[in-house]
Amino acid sequence: MNSFVYDIPVKVYFGRDQLGNLGLELGRFGRRVLLAYGGGSIKRIGLYDKIITLLNEGGFEVVELSGIEPNPRIDSVRRGVELCKKHNIDVILAVGGGSTIDAAKFMAAGACVEHDAWEFFGANAKPIERALPIVTILTLAATGSEMDTAGVISNPETEDKLGRLARPLLPRISFLDPTLTYSVSPYQTACGAADILSHIMEVYFTTQHDLYMLDKMMEGLMKTVVKFGPIAVRNPEDYEARANLMWASSWAINGFVNGGKRKAWSCHPMEHELSAIYDITHGLGLAILTPRWMNYCLSEERVDKFVSFGVNVFDIDPSLPSMEIAREAIARLERFLFDELGLQRTLTEVGIGREKLSEMARKACRYGDIRGFMTLTPEDVERIYEMSL
């Protein structure tokens, strides 16, 4: 059991009608705000007007950056960095889902250096020692970016989609209002639920011994997603479902459940290559890959974790033989992802063929084999892609 440091000083306002505290919290960092958001959805739901009113009442100088795309691109980050420098921005207010928040993180870091923001990524990545403070208003429960130190940025020129972790990227304050996710479509809600579940599974499925308590926490989070994902898909304005998914999304990936585990994640690096080239939604890619990855990993040596997962998340009868529980657990996960959430089942269905599987497998292992639950070589990754066709 490894030691670890727990240190997550993000302040979260959770619930309806907490936005009244926005001015107070932003004001701690200064008066010049970069308001970063994506498409028009925050205008459609009236959130944009509400924020502008609050910022005006608070006497803030506001510079806007809109149009941050899903799978956010380095060009959006570059535009943000330019605005931060030009207007001497004090704090970035990111309003949206993980894409907007991820982009805001690298704008915040890029504003503090002279080099191009893409240099924060890749094998010889530049250090991230400082960043402007980031405040978020979350409108999509999925990536957990509102409470973690990570972000993922795409570069269409190089067909790369690369992640980076750095302490200064941690948001200072996040506003989590479940009602702001009411307008998220059933499809995006389903992708979000698959993403949250994957974040937990990436940590849960490990051969490293860690605190039993953390396994219990993860099983509770997974049960929460399994219970409320389908409800939110069917009834987008179910407050309880939206609230549970939203808080679970933050805790799935803020580091708490990780404890001292040091294994790499598996499905995320494999998926990033899919959405880097084909621009599919991250959660959908994870949903398609995860059951195939589980089938590929299942062995006598690793079966115990499948058993805990099946028994404690899907309430499968613990008296059955281990391998039977494991196979049933995978079947139940598939039923959850593809029937209850209604996500597409194969890469073929989303228009991904064999052509680039080998190239993507090589890129997924660009830093070496993926040393997760099971060590995956480029050949293993290609095989899992093939199983997902």
Place this chain on the structure above:
Amino acid sequence: MNSFVYDIPVKVYFGRDQLGNLGLELGRFGRRVLLAYGGGSIKRIGLYDKIITLLNEGGFEVVELSGIEPNPRIDSVRRGVELCKKHNIDVILAVGGGSTIDAAKFMAAGACVEHDAWEFFGANAKPIERALPIVTILTLAATGSEMDTAGVISNPETEDKLGRLARPLLPRISFLDPTLTYSVSPYQTACGAADILSHIMEVYFTTQHDLYMLDKMMEGLMKTVVKFGPIAVRNPEDYEARANLMWASSWAINGFVNGGKRKAWSCHPMEHELSAIYDITHGLGLAILTPRWMNYCLSEERVDKFVSFGVNVFDIDPSLPSMEIAREAIARLERFLFDELGLQRTLTEVGIGREKLSEMARKACRYGDIRGFMTLTPEDVERIYEMSL
């Protein structure tokens, strides 16, 4: 479902051999350290020497305050306040269990005001607006004081034992090394486990609707205590048991599982009167009272929570009738507390008779009826004390 603010910026070093970071962390706050601790146990286990060496190497000026008692007294706090003021202390390093940390909290607050520290307590309590920074090294898993804003202090003159919550009392850094609890006696380990379990049950047993996810987190924490409490009692040097109890103790009461619930706690105010007058260990008092309180509260209207508790913490067959599950859950809790942890079963066994039950019941309701899971009048409290004889 109520809104809430989540804000727990305590940094925790968890595991063996993390103390090397002590100097670095203390140094952020200054050079003059008040080292507060209890009896000689930290000397017996070699921890005192280790700390002194680290502080000397770091060039800190150290003032010592030892002899902080279990159920810490206001006089210890006063001595600490005096030392902080006299030596212009920058940071308090509390080494011990909840008693030492609780006392350190009010020294830290008292050092910033002119009035007597006892004025922080009671009906007309003075505000706590500032406190010296507090760093803790935990040696007993129980109260959760290492990661919360609360403390409880006794005043033998008035036979009062009063609690207080205040934001500035939150420790900045806590070192949680499970091996430092190896020397905790089986009896104190058992009392600690009972205390941790009670912290969760006080929040879990509520009629307020809150996030399902938080119920799952609490059930996971309770399962952890039920699993590892007896193991630590039988085998004090079981790292896994000590580690699980230690991290669970922090998360039981740091506020995370509370979400937006606003009900008062029940067993804690009843217990505080016992240990205020009879000086019994807090966790023991809680163990004796809790099953009786549950029996007293059990009704058709409140049975559902007992059922979840029984099924999800003690794995009782969910197909049984609700009332049967509830009674079995109480029986299983009693078996855990009195048989597996080996704690004494009645107030009579610990030397508490009828004499002061009525006075203690009145004091437990000094601020009005206890508005928890079930509203308790002084008569109700007295009845629960009687059931515990």
